[in-house]
Amino acid sequence: MNNVINTAINKITNVNNIYIASHINPDGDNIGSILAMALGLKKINKNVKILKTDEIPSDYMFLPNIDMIKTYDIDEIDTIELLIVLDCGDVDRLGKYKSIVSKSNTVINMDHHISNSRFGDINLIDEKAAATGELVYDILNKMNLEINKDIATCLYTAISTDTGSFLYDSVTARTHEIAISLIKAGIDKSDINIKLYQSRSIERTKLFISSLSTLKTYYDNKIATVKITQEMLKNSNTKMEDTEGIISFIRDIEPVEVACLLKENNKKEIKISLRSKRFVDVSEICSTFNGGGHKRASGCTINENIDDAEKLIVEQIIKMWWFNERGY
Ligand SMILES: [Mn+2]
Structure with a gap:
């Protein structure tokens, strides 16, 4: 070095x-x-x-x-x-x-x-x-x-x-x-x-509220997802960069290990961010969709509609988690 x-x-x-x-x-x-x-x-x-x-x-x-x-x-x-x-x-x-x-x-x-x-x-x-x-x-x-x-x-x-x-x-x-x-x-x-x-605007707070209302959990509440759609951005008068902080909010839920934020760039382009808390390597999960990053914070893009993208990423998280737990 x-x-x-x-x-x-x-x-x-x-x-x-x-x-x-x-x-x-x-x-x-x-x-x-x-x-x-x-x-x-x-x-x-x-x-x-x-x-x-x-x-x-x-x-x-x-x-x-x-x-x-x-x-x-x-x-x-x-x-x-x-x-x-x-x-x-x-x-x-x-x-x-x-x-x-x-x-x-x-x-x-x-x-x-x-x-x-x-x-x-x-x-x-x-x-x-x-x-x-x-x-x-x-x-x-x-x-x-x-x-x-x-x-x-x-x-x-x-x-x-x-x-x-x-x-x-x-x-x-x-x-x-x-x-x-x-x-x-x-x-x-x-x-x-x-x-x-400590400078979050009212508009951004409204975006947080509508995004958090889409919260879903899977795998005994160990995986949590939330979505941001173009419509939410329009309604709250915000931009995609105003979503910072939403994913850490859902990662902080007990017993969530993997948090997933799905951002709808357009109808068939969903940007996904993953965060993990203790042990799941999310960069490995994102790399199966040609993305990457760090063990505890990674991202990838899936070219499907937002509900299908959610299904695909959650399936992949569960699959890799299951294999890892069994040492494959
Ligand atoms: Mn960095």
């Missing part, structure tokens, strides 16, 4: 123009990590541009330098010296910017998803990291860049949001060590926490 970090640092040191890409449906880890990386690189006078692959959820608009994330016309660009991709398991997650990978002389791919396809020239993948924000912290530190308040705010957001506020199994002593140094850098922890977790 150290060798790969040094190779990445050498590359960064020797180029001037760097692009950083966000991914589709960006989350706190993605946005916090890219902003922290960009702010660090600006301090050593690199010319940094951040590609806005998708809309930024309103929760993260408070982050310092969020305006750096912009839309660029990459068709006009022939080659790029260096592209850095953070928290992104595969090239398809770059959406409309995915062609930028082949235009880049070097791609640094930094991530913590087990399922990462290692599409970079330099792949800094550590599935033991609780968030990509931890990896960004490490590389900035190794480059002797001071983690100032703004960078620390972005990294704290990345790590806190990817760990359910430091709650998940993925959190290690290292996660807390990094958090200590981010707090020492002078972040306003209380303000960040209010912005991230």
Whole structure:
């Protein structure tokens, strides 16, 4: 790992123009990590541009330098010296910017998803990291860049949001060590926490209520599902990115082990998120539908209507659970 970090640092040191890409449906880890990386690189006078692959959820608009994330016309660009991709398991997650990978002389791919396809020239993948924000912290530190308040705010957001506020199994002593140094850098922890977790709008609350009313449980209440349809979004005047937090609410039900959120992107395209509490490896379940992620948090897409998609995913969860319990 150290060798790969040094190779990445050498590359960064020797180029001037760097692009950083966000991914589709960006989350706190993605946005916090890219902003922290960009702010660090600006301090050593690199010319940094951040590609806005998708809309930024309103929760993260408070982050310092969020305006750096912009839309660029990459068709006009022939080659790029260096592209850095953070928290992104595969090239398809770059959406409309995915062609930028082949235009880049070097791609640094930094991530913590087990399922990462290692599409970079330099792949800094550590599935033991609780968030990509931890990896960004490490590389900035190794480059002797001071983690100032703004960078620390972005990294704290990345790590806190990817760990359910430091709650998940993925959190290690290292996660807390990094958090200590981010707090020492002078972040306003209380303000960040209010912005991230205590700022839900009335519209979004109404979406939560209608979504939670679709709750179904299976397998002796150990599997729970909820749905979000386009109609619910319309009725509550919300967007798909406003669904953050619904899945953890149903995972937190006792005795739920696997929580499943089905999001209707359109009638035949259902985006599925799975969370588990103690032992079920949901990345394994999602990989049977060409998705992936982490053991306790993963996603996939099923091209069926929402009720059929629910049936298929629940069947698959039960099937893999049954086989695993019997050691097949
Ligand atoms: Mn992440």
